Amino acid sequence: xxxxxxxxxxxxxxxxxxxxxxxxxMVFAMPGDPIVxxxxxxxxxxxxxxxxxxxxxxxxxxxVQYFIxxxxxxxxxxxxxxxxQPVSEILxxxxxxxxxxxxxxxxxxxxxxxSVGLISGLRxxxxxxxxxxxxxxxxxxxxxxxIAFVAQYIFGIQLGWFRTTVGSGAPTQDLILPALVLAxxxxxxxxxxxxxxxxxxxxxxxxxxxxxxxxxxTRIVPVHILRNSLIxxxxxxxxxxxxxxxxxxxxxxxxxxxxxxxTLYQAIIRGEGPTVVSFVTVMVLIYLVVNLxxxxxxxxxxxxxxxxx
Amino acid sequence: xxxxxxxxxxxxLAAAGALxxxxxxxxxxxxxxxxxxxxxxxxxxxxxxxxxxxPTNTNEVGGAKILNSIFxxxxxxxxxxxxxxxxxxxxxxxxxxxxxxxxxxxxxxTNGEPVNAQSFxxxxxxxxxLSNEQLSSYFFESIEGFSYDEDSELTGLEVVxxxxxxxxxxxxxxxxxxxxxxxxxxPLPESAFEDMAAFGENPVGxxxxxxxxxxxxxxxxxxxxxxxxxxxxxxxAQNGGLDIIFYAxxxxxxxxxxxxxxxxxxxxxxxxxxxxxxxxPDRSVNQAAAIFQSFTIPARLPHFDGEEGKLRRAAISKAxxxxxxxxxIFAGTRTPxxxxxxPVIAGYSEDIPGSEVLDFDADEAKELWAQAxxxxxxxxxxxxxxxxxxxxQAWVDAVANQLKNNLGIDASGAPYPTFAEARTAxxxxxxxxxxxxxxxxxxxxxxxxxxxxxGTGAGSNDGDYSNPEVDQLLDEGLAETDLxxxxxxxQQVQEILFQDLPAIPLWYATVNGAWGETVENVEYGWxxxxxxxxxxxxx
Numbered sequence: 001x002x003x004x005x006x007x008x009x010x011x012x013x014x015x016x017x018x019x020x021x022x023x024x025x026m027v028f029a030m031p032g033d034p035i036v037x038x039x040x041x042x043x044x045x046x047x048x049x050x051x052x053x054x055x056x057x058x059x060x061x062x063x064v065q066y067f068i069x070x071x072x073x074x075x076x077x078x079x080x081x082x083x084x085q086p087v088s089e090i091l092x093x094x095x096x097x098x099x100x101x102x103x104x105x106x107x108x109x110x111x112x113x114x115s116v117g118l119i120s121g122l123r124x125x126x127x128x129x130x131x132x133x134x135x136x137x138x139x140x141x142x143x144x145x146x147i148a149f150v151a152q153y154i155f156g157i158q159l160g161w162f163r164t165t166v167g168s169g170a171p172t173q174d175l176i177l178p179a180l181v182l183a184x185x186x187x188x189x190x191x192x193x194x195x196x197x198x199x200x201x202x203x204x205x206x207x208x209x210x211x212x213x214x215x216x217x218t219r220i221v222p223v224h225i226l227r228n229s230l231i232x233x234x235x236x237x238x239x240x241x242x243x244x245x246x247x248x249x250x251x252x253x254x255x256x257x258x259x260x261x262x263t264l265y266q267a268i269i270r271g272e273g274p275t276v277v278s279f280v281t282v283m284v285l286i287y288l289v290v291n292l293x294x295x296x297x298x299x300x301x302x303x304x305x306x307x308x309x
Numbered sequence: 310x311x312x313x314x315x316x317x318x319x320x321x322l323a324a325a326g327a328l329x330x331x332x333x334x335x336x337x338x339x340x341x342x343x344x345x346x347x348x349x350x351x352x353x354x355x356x357x358x359x360x361x362x363x364p365t366n367t368n369e370v371g372g373a374k375i376l377n378s379i380f381x382x383x384x385x386x387x388x389x390x391x392x393x394x395x396x397x398x399x400x401x402x403x404x405x406x407x408x409x410x411x412x413x414x415x416x417x418x419t420n421g422e423p424v425n426a427q428s429f430x431x432x433x434x435x436x437x438x439l440s441n442e443q444l445s446s447y448f449f450e451s452i453e454g455f456s457y458d459e460d461s462e463l464t465g466l467e468v469v470x471x472x473x474x475x476x477x478x479x480x481x482x483x484x485x486x487x488x489x490x491x492x493x494x495x496p497l498p499e500s501a502f503e504d505m506a507a508f509g510e511n512p513v514g515x516x517x518x519x520x521x522x523x524x525x526x527x528x529x530x531x532x533x534x535x536x537x538x539x540x541x542x543x544x545x546a547q548n549g550g551l552d553i554i555f556y557a558x559x560x561x562x563x564x565x566x567x568x569x570x571x572x573x574x575x576x577x578x579x580x581x582x583x584x585x586x587x588x589x590p591d592r593s594v595n596q597a598a599a600i601f602q603s604f605t606i607p608a609r610l611p612h613f614d615g616e617e618g619k620l621r622r623a624a625i626s627k628a629x630x631x632x633x634x635x636x637x638i639f640a641g642t643r644t645p646x647x648x649x650x651x652p653v654i655a656g657y658s659e660d661i662p663g664s665e666v667l668d669f670d671a672d673e674a675k676e677l678w679a680q681a682x683x684x685x686x687x688x689x690x691x692x693x694x695x696x697x698x699x700x701x702q703a704w705v706d707a708v709a710n711q712l713k714n715n716l717g718i719d720a721s722g723a724p725y726p727t728f729a730e731a732r733t734a735x736x737x738x739x740x741x742x743x744x745x746x747x748x749x750x751x752x753x754x755x756x757x758x759x760x761x762x763x764g765t766g767a768g769s770n771d772g773d774y775s776n777p778e779v780d781q782l783l784d785e786g787l788a789e790t791d792l793x794x795x796x797x798x799x800q801q802v803q804e805i806l807f808q809d810l811p812a813i814p815l816w817y818a819t820v821n822g823a824w825g826e827t828v829e830n831v832e833y834g835w836x837x838x839x840x841x842x843x844x845x846x847x848x
Contacts, residue, residue, distance in 0.1 A: 032729025036736050038359070039368065040749075042761070043736055043769040044447065047457040051442045084361035084509055085528055093528060149560075157567045164568030165561045168530050168554075256554075256561040258529045266529075266557060269698075270359065271729055 005292070012288045016281065023280045024069060027273045028062045034271025038082070056273070069277060079274030081267070087278045090263060095282070097170045098252075098259035102244035104172070104179035109186040110237060116187075117194025117233075118226060124199055132195075136188035148181045148254040165256035178255040182248055186240050193236055197229035204228070231301055238294035242287045348549035349846035351828065353573040353839065354562040355553035357529050361509025364495035365436025365443040371555070373492050374838055378534055378551060379514035380495040381542050383410060383429070384486070390599070390653055390753030390835030392490055395542045396424065396515075398472075400489070405481035405790045412472050419519040419537055422498040426474035430466045432497035435505075437463050445493035447768065448751075451485070453477045481788040483795045487754040517544045517842045518551055531555055544842045547830070551841050572828045572846060573839050577821040579700065583640040585823055593823040597644055598837045599651045599750040600818035601758060604693050604708075605772040605811065606743040617684040622810035623666050624677035625691070628715035629708055630669040635816050638703050642821055646814035649803055650758040651750065653835045656796035663807030667814055671715040678716050690719040692742035696731040697724040701745055708815075735771050746771060746812055753835050755799040756786065763802070763811060774811035 035052045036044075053059040057068055072079060078087035120129040139147075155177055156164035162177040201207060202225055210220050249261035256262075260279065267275035356371030364380065367373055377385075383397035394400075398411040416424035435441055437449035439460050449455050453465025465477035478485060488494065496515065501508040511523050518534035526532045534551040554571065556562040559578035565571040567588075577585045586593050608614050612621060631645035644652070646667060647659040681687070691712060695701040705722035712720035723742050725731035734740040748769070750757045760783050761767050765775040779802050786798030820837035828846045833839050 030727070030729075032725075032727050032731070033733040033736070034729050036732045037727075037729035038444065039732075042368075042748075043771060044444070045450075045457050045768060047439065048442070048444070048446060051439065055442060082359055083357065083528070084506055090528065152564050157564060160568070164564040164570055165556075167570075168527060253558045254561060254564075256556050256558070256565075262557045263529055266357070269727075 005296075008292050008295075012285075015288060016284055019284045020070070020277060020281050021066065024066050024273070024277050025062065027271075027276050028065065030271065032271065034058075034273075037271060065273075069274065073278075073281070078278040081272055081275050082270060087275050090275065091278065091282060094258060094260045094263045097175075097257060098245060098248065098261065100170070100172060101175050101179055101182070101248060101252075101257060101259060102241055104175055105182035105186075105244055105248075106237060106241055108180055108183035109190055109240070112183070113187045113190025114194050114226075114230075114233065117191040118198055118221075118229075120191065121195040121198025121202065121229075122221065122225075124195075129195070132191060136191045139184050139188040142184075144181065144185055145250050145254060147184055148178070148251050151177060151181050152254060166258070170258055175257070178248075178251050178257055181255075182244060182251055186236075189236060189240075190233060193233050194229060197232055198225055201225050201229045227301060231298060234297055234301065235294060238290050238297075242290050245283065245286050245290075346549070346847055347547060347845075350550040350552055351548050351572045351841060351844050351846055352552045352554060352570070353841065354556050354565075354571060354575065355532070357555045360444065361506065362512040362526070363443070363501075363505060363509045364432065364497070365441075365445045365448075365493045366509070367492055368444045370838070375532055375534070375553060376492050376495065376512070376514075377516070377838070378518045378841060379512060379516045379520065379537075380492075381514070381516040381540065381544070382491075382495045383412070383489040385542075385544060386490045386753055386835055388832050388834050388840060390655065392487055392753075393543055395490075395544070396496070397489070400486045402486075402790065405483040405485070405788055406478050408476045408478075408485060409469075410474055410476065414472050416515060417539060418498040418513050418515045419539065420498060420500065420513045422500060422513075423471075424496055424498075424515050425471045426468045427471075428496035428498065429494075430463075430468055430474055431499070431502065432495065433466060434463050435497065435502065436493055445491075448488070448491060448493040451478045451480070451482055453479055455479075480784075483787050483789050483792065484752075484754040484756045488752045488757075491752050516540060517542070517546045521550070529555060546842045547845050548842075566823060566825060569825060571825065573822070573824045573831055573841070573844060575820060575822040575833065575837060575839055577823065582642050582821065585821065589823040592826070592831075593821075594831075594833055595642060595819050595821050596833060597652045598818045598820045599653050599753060599835055600747065600837075601646065601649065601651050601749075602643070602745075602747045602815045602818060603646070603649075603812040604743050604815065605746045606813065607738075607740075607772040608774065608811070609738075610741070610743070611689075612681070612685060612687060617681045619809065620677050620681035620684070621687075622813065624674045624681065624716060625712060626666050626810055626813050627668070627670045627677065628674035628712050629813070629815070630711055631667070631816055632669065634704055634707050634711075638707055639816075642819050643816040644819060646816050649763075649806055649812070649814055650755050651817050654750065654753050654755055654758070655792075656755045656799065658800060661800055661803050661807065663804050666807050666810065674715050675717070678718070687718060690721060692721055692723040694723040694725060694731060694734070694740055694742045694744035696726075696728040696745075698727050704815075705745065738773070744771075747818075750836070755796055756783070759783065759799055759802055759806075760787075763806060772811050774809070776805060776809060779805050 035049050035058065057065050080086050081090060116132050120132045123129055152164055155161045163174050166174040207220060207224050210224050249265050252259045252261040264279045355374055358372035358375065359369050360366045360372055362372055362376060364376055367376055381395045383395060384392040385395045387393050396412050396416060398413050400408055400410050402408045412426060418424055433449055436443045437446055437455055449463060452463045454461055454463040466474060468474045498513050510526060511520060517537060517540045519537040521533035521535045531552055531554040536546045536550055559576045562571060562574055563578050563581055566574045606613050606622060608618065635643040635645055647664055648661055650657055693705050693709060695705045702722060709720040709722055712718060735744055748758060748762060761769045763770060763774050763779055764783055765780050782798050782802045786795045789795035789798065820833050822833055824831045828844055830843050830845050831839060
């Protein structure tokens with residue numbers, strides 16, 4: 001087990017190097033000069049542009065810029081944004097907010113998705129199953145910004161149950177509405193996934209055996225069916241967690257959540273290379289760690305899976 | 310990684326980048342005391358400043374809004390854009406080249422340091438020094454001693470005594486006093502120079518407001534300002550403070566206003582432009598702003614030089630139905646242009662000789678185009694380049710369609726994906742089409758709309774326009790010490806511009822804003838920023 005973890009962590013190094021290189025290259029290849037854009041519709045004197053380019057190493061060839069960036073990272077210096085704030089500080093301020101948002105969303109979609117999926121699977125073809133199918137199809141087909149705007153309008157502006165946007169410091173009660181919005185999309189996926197998996201498991205031999213042994217249904221469902229149905233769901237949840245951590249851009253924008261997605265978006269628009277690459281590096285790390293945890297979780301859920309050294 | 314766009318408005322906001330702004334207050338419009346709770350804090354929308362909060366390094370709205378609230382410069386602009394002395398007691402000149410500036414005695418920054426002549430001279434020298442890489446350094450280029458090539462002191466600045474200093478310019482520039490309300494000309498306390506980075510994070514000013522303690526700037530969230538009790542200029546705060554909340558999208562800010570979480574808003578998202586005035590009756594504004602929009606046709610394009618070029622430019626201008634586009638596409642939130650400046654600027658006139666070229670007349674347009682074809686036949690497509698991330702596609706397509714229909718030529722938009730890409734192509738002159746241009750005034754003066762754009766070799770002369778007559782008149786205007794006489798020269802410049810049409814004027818932008826039920830005395834300045842100090846709030 002320990003050997004397996006070490007091996008996986010070592011694998012992360014080339015992945016990390018490769019992704020940062022790619023991202024850096026893409027930011028570098030983004031057409032247009034961010035320094036020129038800093039001046040809006042006005043044209044600054046060329047000397048001023050040159051000075052600023054030098055400061056941000058934009059006058060160097062790509063590969064030199066990349067190695068300067070890598071070198072700084074190893075020294076723990078993630079660079080500074082155009083507004084003079086260390087990128088590490090921005091990371092420290094935004095990631096916890098997005099983490100809380102993602103955890104809330106995962107919690108909502110997990111609780112709702114698994115329970116609805118389980119009931120649908122156990123009562124396949126019933127009225128509950130049919131209505132759940134309709135609802136989840138509707139939710140899947142709605143773009144997230146539509147759900148977000150509608151939710152904001154109804155629950156924030158009309159009913160006043162929630163604050164329309166997230167207030168300063170992103171208090172958790174303000175995050176509930178955006179989290180619910182984020183959860184709607186994956187809720188549908190999880191419901192479908194759980195349902196299919198439950199139906200599949202329900203017909204397995206070991207379930208029949210358990211039933212013929214005389215075990216009550218109240219024990220078979222949670223222990224035998226649910227536990228064995230959760231493997232694909234857990235994988236999905238983990239992937240979804242990764243996605244939520246790095247990319248709730250639209251929802252964060254609509255609800256003005258001071259999180260990763262909104263900040264990264266602004267950095268991309270402003271062409272702030274260091275901010276973008278540092279954010280993405282951390283995102284890749286999170287993704288790798290989450291995936292490792294999922295693989296380890298398999299072993300817990302399914303005793304047949306063992307990680308050899 | 311999922312990256313989607315928020316919508317045009319957000320991008321336009323971000324991309325608008327350095328549309329520079331300045332001064333934001335009015336003195337005489339202050340309401341009578343007791344109209345509201347003088348301790349109530351006003352909340353308003355803003356953007357995360359793009360740069361540290363250093364006056365000479367701030368050239369966009371997000372930072373300027375904050376700096377103009379926490380600093381007092383020599384003058385501020387009232388709602389009409391007229392300069393009013395703030396810290397200055399007098400600004401005098403005999404020749405428009407050497408200015409003697411006296412400031413009020415016994416003024417202090419909020420940390421107790423005195424505001425004296427040295428505070429201005431040091432701040433300006435800091436802003437101008439090449440190696441300090443300040444974004445607004447070019448505001449000092451006309452002061453003697455300024456250099457873009459090496460670090461050099463502004464030798465034109467001289468401290469006479471504690472409250473007096475003189476400014477010597479390289480050449481006469483009569484609108485220099487009008488500029489002094491711009492953010493770049495604010496004073497700095499001595500402590501700022503010890504650690505400018507730290508100062509940019511926690512600036513110490515002398516204005517109507519001050520930061521609510523260290524760390525009041527919560528990045529990407531908001532900045533809290535409280536009243537500076539020691540400020541005694543014309544912009545004394547009538548409320549208890551100002552919370553500027555940073556929004557990534559205009560939609561979010563608008564939703565907060567609807568939900569009662571925001572008091573004053575100065576930007577309405579595109580989707581709400583046609584409805585916001587009904588939704589906030591008597592609590593909204595749609596007034597002209599100091600923003601001029603046009604598209605520039607560089608003379609280097611084939612068929613756009615000389616007599617043929619003049620005919621073609623006039624034909625294009627006459628083929629555009631500005632009224633229709635501002636109504637249909639902008640829902641009345643743009644006003645058709647009548648000149649090259651803006652109606653909010655002193656000296657503006659609708660009836661400059663030659664401005665008829667802006668009136669829609671399809672027949673005459675065709676006629677002019679045919680005359681040009683007689684000189685050299687037209688071929689190819691007329692294209693207007695724009696940045697696709699700024700919400701420009703609708704009007705560019707409309708203009709192209711009108712040109713197609715009214716001139717019978719092939720015309721289309723030429724989108725660049727990002728603002729940075731479009732600006733780069735324009736700046737390095739690789740662009741081979743006409744392109745969208747806009748200008749937001751830094752300070753309320755006619756010259757600011759003309760000199761930087763149409764003077765030969767001027768900084769923002771992206772179309773490389775050059776006309777010795779225009780240069781001559783601009784210089785003459787600057788040398789006039791009388792503002793009216795100067796403006797007369799600048800109007801003559803416009804007469805020539807109407808003949809040459811280096812850029813085709815389109816329309817002026819308006820400021821669209823709304824405010825909540827509990828606030829009163831909301832007024833928007835010449836620069837579209839609300840005059841926050843005079844807003845009162847009941848509750």
